Amino acid sequence: MPDRKPPSRTARAPTRRRPPKPVDAGTLRRIFERFREAEPEPQGELEHVDPYTLLVAVVLSAQATDRSVNIATAKLYGVASDPAAMVALGEEAVAEYIRTIGLYRIKAKNVVALSRRLLDEHGGVVPPSRAYLESLPGVGGKTASVVLNMAFGEPTIAVDTHVFRLSHRIPLLIAPTPDAVQRGLEERIPREFLPHAHHWLILHGRYVCKARRPDCPRCLIADLCRYPDKTLPAPPADGAAAA
Numbered sequence: 001m002p003d004r005k006p007p008s009r010t011a012r013a014p015t016r017r018r019p020p021k022p023v024d025a026g027t028l029r030r031i032f033e034r035f036r037e038a039e040p041e042p043q044g045e046l047e048h049v050d051p052y053t054l055l056v057a058v059v060l061s062a063q064a065t066d067r068s069v070n071i072a073t074a075k076l077y078g079v080a081s082d083p084a085a086m087v088a089l090g091e092e093a094v095a096e097y098i099r100t101i102g103l104y105r106i107k108a109k110n111v112v113a114l115s116r117r118l119l120d121e122h123g124g125v126v127p128p129s130r131a132y133l134e135s136l137p138g139v140g141g142k143t144a145s146v147v148l149n150m151a152f153g154e155p156t157i158a159v160d161t162h163v164f165r166l167s168h169r170i171p172l173l174i175a176p177t178p179d180a181v182q183r184g185l186e187e188r189i190p191r192e193f194l195p196h197a198h199h200w201l202i203l204h205g206r207y208v209c210k211a212r213r214p215d216c217p218r219c220l221i222a223d224l225c226r227y228p229d230k231t232l233p234a235p236p237a238d239g240a241a242a243a
């Protein structure tokens, strides 16, 4: 049996680093001023032409990339871009159009079912009602928030994986669940920034403050962010220093 070394008397138990506190209100405002200055009118990346095609695209985007959804909806919306046409197309055919997207069978079922509900209950029109949207098949709080924000300009923040990560990294707000982050951000972020806050955060998380390795050297809020493990610029390639 191997000797087990006794712990050194001077050894210290590993300490867990305390996360930084969320930025103060003034810094939070400056962060969103920077986002606004860089991109005054940020756009979502899901292709759509009206609230209905947006709703369907967001339902399809669960656990799928926007790009894969856009490829599928380009064909699907060519034959069915309103609730009546979607119901007429039917679940099997919808599934064929979206089969390159994960969970396509259940998504096809939900899209046809929600289209039928919209036809029967709202004349085929998507109403700006969170309660109603969340009652539709395949539509949860996040999807409802995206539709209310993008289609109806409501100051909501849909908390996806990017927004949740950024909120804790910068930090804007620390809270245990996406719902709590949403409520907290909607309270903390000044109202003038709320209509676009969701897109600024998503796009920043997707292209700069990425999950595995944030690109801090090219981050426009690096001096305001309190993340303790910011990345450094890449070292020059071989030979570049000597040149």
Ligand code: SF4
Residues within 6 Å of the ligand: 169, 170, 208, 209, 210, 214, 215, 216, 219, 220, 221, 222, 223, 225, 226, 227, 230, 231
């Ligand atoms: S400085 Fe780095 S960690 Fe902070 S927001 Fe920018 S990319 Fe993210």
